[in-house]
Amino acid sequence: xxxxxxxxxxxxxxxxxxxVAAAFAGxxxxxxxxxxxxxxxVGGTFxxxxxxDIDYVDPALAYYVPTWQIxxxxxxxxxxxxxxxxxxxxxxxxxxxxxFPKISKNGKSYTFTLKRTYRFSNGKQITAANYAAAIxxxxxxxxxxxxxxxxxxxxxxxxxxxxxxxxxxxxKVLSAFKLQITLSKRAPDLLSRLAMPFxxxxxxxxxxxxxxxxAPVVGSGPYYIAKWEPKRAIxxxxxxxxxxxxxxxxxxxxxxxxLPLATIRLNIESGKTDHGGVPPAAHVELGNKYGVKKRSPxxxxxxxxxAFRYLAMNHDRPLFGGGSxxxxxxxxxxxxxxxxxGMINQRGAYAGVINDQYMPPTMQGFRNxxxxxxxxxxxxxxxxxxxxxxxxxxIFYCANSAPAPATCQIxxxxxxxxxxxxxxxxxxxxxxxxKTGTRGEPFDLTLEGWHMDYFDPxxxxxxxxxxxxxxxxxxxxxxxxxxxxxxxxxxxxxxVGQGRYRAFGNLDIDLAKNAAPLASYITDNTRxxxxxxxxxxxxxxxxxxxxxxxAVQ
Amino acid sequence: xxxxxxxxxxxxxxxFIAVTMVSYIIFFLVPAEPARLMxxxxxxxxxxxxxxxxxxxxxxxxxxxGRFLKRLIGGPIPGVEPSLSKSLGRSYATRQPVTRIVKSAxxxxxxxxxxGAILWMLIALPVGILSxxxxxxxxxxxAMVFVLVGISAHPVWLGxxxxxxxxxxxxxxPLGGYCDLVNPSTDCGGPIQWAHAMLLPWLTFAILFAALxxxxxxxxxxEALNEDYVRTARAKGAPEWMVMKGHVLRNAMLPVVTMLGMxxxxxxxxxxxxxxxFGLPGLGKTAVTALEGFDLPTVQGIVVFxxxxxxVFNLAVDLLYAWIDPRIRLA
Numbered sequence: 001x002x003x004x005x006x007x008x009x010x011x012x013x014x015x016x017x018x019x020v021a022a023a024f025a026g027x028x029x030x031x032x033x034x035x036x037x038x039x040x041x042v043g044g045t046f047x048x049x050x051x052x053d054i055d056y057v058d059p060a061l062a063y064y065v066p067t068w069q070i071x072x073x074x075x076x077x078x079x080x081x082x083x084x085x086x087x088x089x090x091x092x093x094x095x096x097x098x099x100f101p102k103i104s105k106n107g108k109s110y111t112f113t114l115k116r117t118y119r120f121s122n123g124k125q126i127t128a129a130n131y132a133a134a135i136x137x138x139x140x141x142x143x144x145x146x147x148x149x150x151x152x153x154x155x156x157x158x159x160x161x162x163x164x165x166x167x168x169x170x171x172k173v174l175s176a177f178k179l180q181i182t183l184s185k186r187a188p189d190l191l192s193r194l195a196m197p198f199x200x201x202x203x204x205x206x207x208x209x210x211x212x213x214x215a216p217v218v219g220s221g222p223y224y225i226a227k228w229e230p231k232r233a234i235x236x237x238x239x240x241x242x243x244x245x246x247x248x249x250x251x252x253x254x255x256x257x258x259l260p261l262a263t264i265r266l267n268i269e270s271g272k273t274d275h276g277g278v279p280p281a282a283h284v285e286l287g288n289k290y291g292v293k294k295r296s297p298x299x300x301x302x303x304x305x306x307a308f309r310y311l312a313m314n315h316d317r318p319l320f321g322g323g324s325x326x327x328x329x330x331x332x333x334x335x336x337x338x339x340x341x342g343m344i345n346q347r348g349a350y351a352g353v354i355n356d357q358y359m360p361p362t363m364q365g366f367r368n369x370x371x372x373x374x375x376x377x378x379x380x381x382x383x384x385x386x387x388x389x390x391x392x393x394x395i396f397y398c399a400n401s402a403p404a405p406a407t408c409q410i411x412x413x414x415x416x417x418x419x420x421x422x423x424x425x426x427x428x429x430x431x432x433x434x435k436t437g438t439r440g441e442p443f444d445l446t447l448e449g450w451h452m453d454y455f456d457p458x459x460x461x462x463x464x465x466x467x468x469x470x471x472x473x474x475x476x477x478x479x480x481x482x483x484x485x486x487x488x489x490x491x492x493x494x495x496v497g498q499g500r501y502r503a504f505g506n507l508d509i510d511l512a513k514n515a516a517p518l519a520s521y522i523t524d525n526t527r528x529x530x531x532x533x534x535x536x537x538x539x540x541x542x543x544x545x546x547x548x549x550x551a552v553q
Numbered sequence: 554x555x556x557x558x559x560x561x562x563x564x565x566x567x568x569f570i571a572v573t574m575v576s577y578i579i580f581f582l583v584p585a586e587p588a589r590l591m592x593x594x595x596x597x598x599x600x601x602x603x604x605x606x607x608x609x610x611x612x613x614x615x616x617x618x619g620r621f622l623k624r625l626i627g628g629p630i631p632g633v634e635p636s637l638s639k640s641l642g643r644s645y646a647t648r649q650p651v652t653r654i655v656k657s658a659x660x661x662x663x664x665x666x667x668x669g670a671i672l673w674m675l676i677a678l679p680v681g682i683l684s685x686x687x688x689x690x691x692x693x694x695x696a697m698v699f700v701l702v703g704i705s706a707h708p709v710w711l712g713x714x715x716x717x718x719x720x721x722x723x724x725x726x727p728l729g730g731y732c733d734l735v736n737p738s739t740d741c742g743g744p745i746q747w748a749h750a751m752l753l754p755w756l757t758f759a760i761l762f763a764a765l766x767x768x769x770x771x772x773x774x775x776e777a778l779n780e781d782y783v784r785t786a787r788a789k790g791a792p793e794w795m796v797m798k799g800h801v802l803r804n805a806m807l808p809v810v811t812m813l814g815m816x817x818x819x820x821x822x823x824x825x826x827x828x829x830x831f832g833l834p835g836l837g838k839t840a841v842t843a844l845e846g847f848d849l850p851t852v853q854g855i856v857v858f859x860x861x862x863x864x865v866f867n868l869a870v871d872l873l874y875a876w877i878d879p880r881i882r883l884a
Contacts (some may be wrong), residue, residue: 055646055647230649231658232834254740257832258729258833258838259728259730259831260830260832262713262716263716263832270721270724430847
């Protein structure tokens with residue numbers, strides 16, 4: 001009996017001791033900061049499913065939204081956008097640059113002083129030479145990087161692009177931590193352009209390879225690309241040498257590639273993956289099931305993106321063209337005639353918000369002027385069109401993949417009401433884009449869209465800059481070329497700060513109301529489904545998905 | 554036999570040229586701009602022109618086709634790096650060598666097709682034979698319903714159903730994705746995980762063929778059972794299993810062998826539907842992605858592989874047929 005009692009006491013003591021130990025262990029594992037975490041647990045793996053592969057892991061060549069999201073997590077740029085929702089997330093701040101650059105009096109020379117605390121994932125310190133190497137590699141003729149048009153205004157850039165030089169004379173490494181970039185003309189949007197992932201710092205000995213480098217890729221940001229198995233998987237791991245202020249909550253980010261959207265959705269809902277695309281028809285159900293949120297907590301998030309869709313009216317053709325600003329009344333009639341709500345509905349639930357202007361509402365400087373109606377104002381459209389139909393027949397280029405054909409049919413029907421008979425010609429999207437970008441192509445109207453390359457209002461208004469028109473590869477699909485507006489665009493481009501944003505905001509309204517070269521109808525929403533594990537999601541307005549800030553339970 | 558082989562190989566070469574030429578020409582009729590695809594949407598015209606010259610995209614279609622054939626055989630081509638000799642060229646979309654793309658996709662399709670073939674034969678043989686032995690029985694009628702469903706149901710629909718009920722609701726298998734059998738390139742690999750991930754794709758892929766083969770085997774066995782030699786064998790007192798093995802099946806399987814070889818050869822061109830539903834990075838899915846992006850070299854590479862597979866398997870089937878059936882002489 002005594003023995004039994006002794007045993008019980010001993011077991012009680014052991015059990016109590018274990019309880020105490022467990023309490024301490026639990027506190028320790030949740031309390032160790034491994035990075036600024038926000039509201040989620042630190043550690044774990046974030047799983048992301050892509051239905052199609054990324055294009056490259058080479059910063060000089062990557063030009064695709066998912067790849068840029070990866071590069072936002074793996075790059076430390078001179079200037080960058082904060083890990084924060086709008087509006088803070090769309091305000092450019094210095095990252096590796098110690099403050100904003102010193103700009104010369106003529107506005108053409110930018111001198112950056114770098115912080116000394118940044119290191120690559122291989123431990124090497126990041127210096128001015130790494131940024132110079134990135135720019136010169138981007139300009140290299142063999143690389144044929146899509147970044148070249150964005151830095152063609154650097155002094156000496158054209159010589160490198162043409163193969164006559166190896167380095168641009170306007171990119172100078174003044175010292176280990178001082179970099180100077182000189183432009184051929186003033187361009188206040190340089191800093192926004194330098195925040196693009198093309199200008200991620202690279203090792204100075206990174207080879208020229210027009211096929212692109214393969215993983216592992218040395219990273220300068222909170223993560224680096226440890227593995228890329230094309231069409232199969234991507235792995236990002238923490239950069240243990242990163243000492244910057246950006247968050248790095250999860251230990252790793254794992255991508256799987258190639259599953260269809262329906263399967264990805266099931267995987268998200270069962271917790272096998274944390275995020276990925278879903279079938280367009282699923283959004284109604286998801287919104288009803290999870291509720292529509294903008295940020296965590298929640299699982300289904302809808303936020304406005306920096307993209308818009310529109311009809312471009314070709315000013316090189318008699319129907320909408322003529323004079324310096326074209327057939328203004330007919331173009332305004334088109335804007336009054338189209339059923340914007342009907343067109344948006346073709347894209348599925350929560351697809352976007354009505355927008356009759358040319359900048360998205362998230363862009364600095366945007367002011368909502370509510371110029372045109374959401375539903376057709378047939379009477380107003382008819383009165384504007386009257387006497388301006390010029391035969392009333394036109395050719396309408398349209399993509400042949402959903403939802404474009406249905407959208408184009410709605411437009412055709414709307415314009416039919418005001419006396420315009422549009423013949424729809426469908427093409428595969430890539431073919432349509434090429435054709436409408438070729439000057440002289442015989443179309444009067446085309447259905448298009450534009451997603452920003454960098455976060456500056458010029459990246460939208462330049463779609464109407466007549467000075468950019470060339471024989472092929474145009475993005476000014478309306479071939480709008482008004483000397484007066486070209487001057488206004490140039491004047492706004494030369495401004496900086498709030499003055500710049502105000503000027504572009506005014507120009508946006510002026511163009512939409514008075515010249516109407518486009519009939520815009522939607523600013524896209526980004527619709528995202530996350531698993532229940534995901535914490536601390538917010539919509540980063542520039543890259544949309546902030547991999548560094550995400551946390552999982 | 555030797556003469557027959559030589560003749561077949563010559564015809565194979567002619568067929569190969571015809572198929573590749575037609576696919577080349579079709580691509581040229583489509584108004585795509587591969588140079589623009591490689592340069593990016595914002596590239597200035599001179600960059601696009603430079604890429605056109607670099608890749609020889611401004612040459613006439615006949616010249617480009619000739620260059621493609623020469624590169625395939627391994628001849629030196631001015632201006633083309635030696636590593637691209639004896640290759641299928643480079644993808645316009647990813648700039649990767651097409652040979653590498655096909656080499657990485659082919660094992661996935663081979664896994665799917667061979668595994669699916671084994672499964673469909675495992676289903677079709679017993680069901681077809683038993684149906685033939687017990688015509689109009691419950692088993693026979695059940696088999697015919699299975700045949701009807703198997704032939705009518707689209708593989709995409711079947712795949713999504715299996716994915717939802719077996720993968721998602723019951724959680725018995727992954728919903729999709731591929732695990733390497735050997736040398737895994739992702740965290741998922743090895744024979745067990747490979748087989749586990751392939752269960753649903755095999756089942757989806759096999760059902761249509763299993764249904765067709767049940768019908769064919771049933772009909773062939775029933776026909777063979779009515780032959781005189783079977784009646785004679787039974788009359789001589791041979792046990793039923795010997796009659797089945799030695800007389801009925803041996804004759805009934807001849808057309809099955811032929812069809813099997815041809816179906817496997819065709820399927821190796823890319824089981825597009827099954828690969829798309831389950832996200833398998835095989836030839837079918839690669840071909841669809843390449844077609845959408847007007848990536849001619851990748852499409853050509855897959856056409857070459859598929860053509861060769863069909864030619865090889867057809868030849869193998871013909872030789873096998875001659876070996877199995879002594880009545881056949883390869884003239």
